[in-house]
Amino acid sequence: MQKRQSTLALLGFGAAVAGAAWYASRYNPKDPDTRRWYRSLDKPSYNPPQYVFPIVWTSLYALIAYSGWRTWQAERSPERSQALRLWVSQLAANADWTKLFFGKRSPKRALADVLLLESLIIRYMVSANKVDRAAALSFVPYAAWVAFAAHLNAEIARRNPDRERKFSKRVA
Secondary structure, eight states, X not given: OHHHHHHHHHHHHHHHHHHHHHHHXXXXXXXXXXXXXXXXXXXXXXXXXXXXXXHHHHHHHXXXXXXXXXXXXXXXXXXXXXXXXXXXXXXXXHHHHHIIIIISOOHHHHHHHHHHHHHHHHHHHHHHHTTOHHHXXXXXXXXXXXXXHHHHHHHHHHHOTTHHHHHOOOOO
């Protein structure tokens, strides 16, 4: 029974991450107007090519689900509960970034979100480390990628100060 429960929990964490990814994907640059807007932005030379993002995010999403599951498997405690709350919070902030950047075409608002996301990731890692070191360590690549994404987002916002106001889009 316990193994079955653990497997169902892993599937649940995977479903939560897949749900966040699905939500974010609704605002990706596949929309022709959004694609034109994104292509028109002045981006730094180190902006990765588009094909990199699905490869990176598939791996990161797997690690995010694995980490949440590992934390959930730890013995019940206030530390475990705190870590799981932070896990949910970072996942929500993660999903919102795409809506803010691409959906609302607001690099500045997306920057605020990605900075919040990075802080939630670090807080989660500290909290998760108290209950399961492997869960905390599995977030290291995610923290590194989001730090890079925050830097990239900041540079795009800096280079395109008028693009947000001129091309902002209302999204529910």
